[in-house]
Amino acid sequence: MSQKYRLSVFLDETHSILIARVFGPFPSAELCDRFIEAYAEIGEPWRYDRLIDFRRYTGHLEDEDRQRFAQTWAEWTRDFHDGRRVAFVTHDAVEEVYIQQDYASFPKDTMRNFYTADEALDWLTGRSGEIEFVPLALRA
Incomplete structure (x- = not known):
């Protein structure tokens, strides 16, 4: 019996946050496709800070799919100079390393990993006194 997987995407219009949660053993190429489709359906996903929750993701996003998403994002945002905050939530130490390597592919955004x-x-909402938000683009 195959395991089920899904991507859930929600918008918090009050705080301008897009929340995406990945569940199960999503195949890498299909997950990339679903992210692109979901973001395209939103229309202007770059207007939102983003929380990407990988805690229940049991697959692995391959480098070529990470790069494909980064290229799509770069095309969508080429005329926008301001980035947003992106928070990743994961318990997988290996996936956390890959996510940190991806930071350079999104130079307009400020990204952090969280547990x-x-x-x-x-x-993302600026309520944390312990975690300083520095609104600078990351440099490779």
């Missing part, structure tokens, strides 16, 4: 969604939301 809990609460920490990530506190950072």
Whole structure:
């Protein structure tokens, strides 16, 4: 019996946050396709800070799919100079390393990894006194 997987995407219009949660053993290419489709359906996903929750993801996003998403994002945002905050939530140490390597592919955005969604939301909404938000683009 095959395991089920899904991507859930929600918009918090009050705080301008896009929340994406990945569940199960999503095949890499299909996950990349679903992210692109979901973001395209939103229309202007670059207007939102983003929380990407990988805690229940049991697959692995391959380099070519990470690069394909980064290229799509770069095309969508080429006329926008301001980036947003992006919080990743994962318990997988290997995936965390890959995510940190991806930071350079999104030079307009400020990205951080978190262990809990609460920490990530506190950072995204500016409620965290412990986690300083520095609104500078990351440099490779």
